[in-house]
Amino acid sequence: MSSEVSPRKSAAAPVPVPRTAVPIGIADPVEQARAELKAALAAIEVKANVPRRVAEVTDREVGRARDFARRNPGAAAAAVVAAAATVGGLVWLFVRSYTR
Template identity: 60%
Template sequence: MTNSDTYPPALPKTAVPPGLVDPVQSARAELKAALAAIEVKANVPRRVEGAYQRTSVKLRRLADENPAGALALAVAAAATVGGLVWAIARAVSR
């Protein structure tokens, strides 16, 4: 790998490339970057998928490193869900 392979460095699609002197090109680049940033922020399914993957990796690591802690976490989560279901059922029945 040579220096020419990494130069110029890759810009994220939400960045405006430096060195634009033409105001029209600069405005287009700013609009393109703004639309890309909006797309990244507004793409909820992709963000949820990423959060799900990060959480599952953390939970698997916890289960590997501390099985008793993972079991306690699972029991606490089940108790919380059960308590919520019970509270909702009780509120609905009244």
């Protein structure tokens, strides 16, 4: 019957706990404190690891730029030309103001 629950579906699959979270159900206060310290240190590492965060953002943005270039190559080429012209103009202005 459809109202019966199979034994496999009745048992809940364990949910993975992120490194920065404390598992629920720790009864021992010492183990609870260790778990909280471990989670706090992991959170500090994730937050303070700036090179890793920059690498993740860079990878994500490079992927977005590649997707944009695949979808619209003309606009991507125009954006590259505009960026190069902007950088060239800024360098020219800096050198001109420096030499005067």
